[in-house]
Amino acid sequence: GMVSKVDYLYPSMGNRTQQLNTQQLAKYVMFKQLGNIFDENYKLLEETDQYELFNVFDERIDSNYIELVGGITGDYWVYLRSNYESIRESAAISNEFLTYVGILVTILCVIIMIFLSNHYTKPILKLAQIAKKMENLDFDVRYKENRHDEIGVLGHSMNSLSDKLEQTISELKTANNELELDLQRRSEQEQMRQEFLANVSHELKTPIALIQGYAEGLQDNVNDDPESREFYCEVIVDEADKMNKMVKKLLSLNQLEFGNGQVHLEHFDLQQVVQSVLSSSEILFRQKEVTLSYDGDHPVYVWADEYMTEEVVMNYVSNALNHIDGEKIIEVKIVSRDGKARVSVFNTGKPIPEEDIDKIWSKFYKVDKARTREYGGNGIGLSIVKAIMEAHNQAYGVKNYDNGVEFWFELDEKTEN
Missing domain, CATH: 3.30.200 (Phosphorylase Kinase; domain 1)
Known part of the structure; x- marks a missing residue:
């Protein structure tokens, strides 16, 4: 056109x-x-x-x-x-430019990915490891990074959760241990009850049999002469007296072992208590021709239950009288050292066998059963000593020598007011 x-x-x-x-x-x-x-x-x-x-x-x-x-x-x-x-050329330049731009973008993306990995991925993996250890009840691992973003909040929340879980599990373990100990105590108490009944039955069986036998002899007029009747009566009274003493000791021991016997701490002169026990036992020393050695000549004031302390001294002296042999010497001492007053009672005789040293404090335990029956012992005296000293939270014990045995106990010493 x-x-x-x-x-x-x-x-x-x-x-x-x-x-x-x-x-x-x-x-x-x-x-x-x-x-x-x-x-x-x-x-x-x-x-x-x-x-x-x-x-x-x-x-x-x-x-x-x-x-x-x-x-x-x-x-x-x-x-x-x-x-x-x-x-x-323009296309080639454009392609080259785009290639360089692509390389730069790729490098930038890699840098961004590394940054994101270090900033988010690795902390998340670390939190996952912490959660895994918490699952295995390992609460020692902690989140320690100081971050204020969501990951930091999550990490500190896991620390708090770990602390609460550890505390809760610790409380549960404590409760389980207490329950286990309670069950163990109940089992021990049941065992002690059964042993107590068995031992009491055994200890009472012999005197009851003797009383019954001599009483039936009196009833059947086995011996009509007055001397025999008097002998029968003496045996019955003696066995009844032994049973009465044993029952009283068992009641006292039972109160101490089950916490019913309260310790009344008071300030008193230990030397006077020991002197009183020795004076009341003087007739027994003469009967057995015992040589007594006691050098208590000055007051020794202690804090303790005076009645229980007297019972401990009495049991030690009685035990020494029952097992004395050889030169027949009983030596009583009061030694003050490092704020403690130690009372020791030594008697000549046979040392206690080493395998029996730890057993003599148990109820009804007798090293020489024939000899124990001979003097009317029942194996309760040292058990009472053990219960009294443990109620005072004080030390006690026994030591063998070549020519005898020494029993001792300690009390807190106080200066006289």
Whole structure:
């Protein structure tokens, strides 16, 4: 068609170089359209109703171009030409630029991933390890990082949870231990009760049998003479007296062992208590021809239960009288040392066998059963000593010598007011 308007033609470099009239432009366009059809250097790339796109080889400069020829709305025509190599170079530059950008973006992504891993992933894995150890009841591991974000809050919450779980489990273990000890105590008490009944039955069996036998003899008039009847009566009274003493001792021991016997601490002269016991036993010393050695000549004040202390001294002296032998010497001492007053009672005789040293404090235990029965012992005296001294929380014991045995106990010494 005809070109009705003159406009400017711009080459590919972008500068306006030539002004064409409408006839020149129409001739140029028609020439290009016809020339393109027959020129081998022109290759049609795309064709529409509005434009045609060619790949043109310019032999003069040995270069390819991209040309676009077509009409625009109205009476306008357009002709565009651009060097193909410049497009390639631009594309290559763009590709190279995009490659560098891609590498930089990849490096940046790796850095970001490492940062996120160190900042979030590793702490989360560490928290998972802490949770795993808590699952295995290991509460020693702690979250120690000082963070103020959500992970820090979670870590400190796990520390608090670990502390509470450890405390709760500790309380449960304590309760279980107490329950176990309580069950053990009940079992021991039941065993003690059974042993107590068995021992009491055994100890009472002999005197009851004797009393019954002699009483039946009196009833049946086995011996009519007064002397025999008096002998029978003496045996009955003696055995009844032994049973009475044993029952009293058992009641006293039972109160001490089960905490019913209260210790009344008071300030008293230990020397007077020992002297009183020895004076009351003087007739027994004479009967057995015992030589007594006691050098108590000055007051020794202690804090203790005076009645219980007297009972301990009495049991030690009685035990010495019952087991004395050889030279028949009983030596009683009171020694003050390091705030303690020690009372010791030594008697000549046979040492206690080493295998029996720890057993003599048990109820009804007798080293020499025949000898014990001979003097009427029942194996309770030393058990009472043990219970009294443990109620005072004081030391006591026994020591063997070549020519005898020494029993001792200690009390807290106090200066006289």
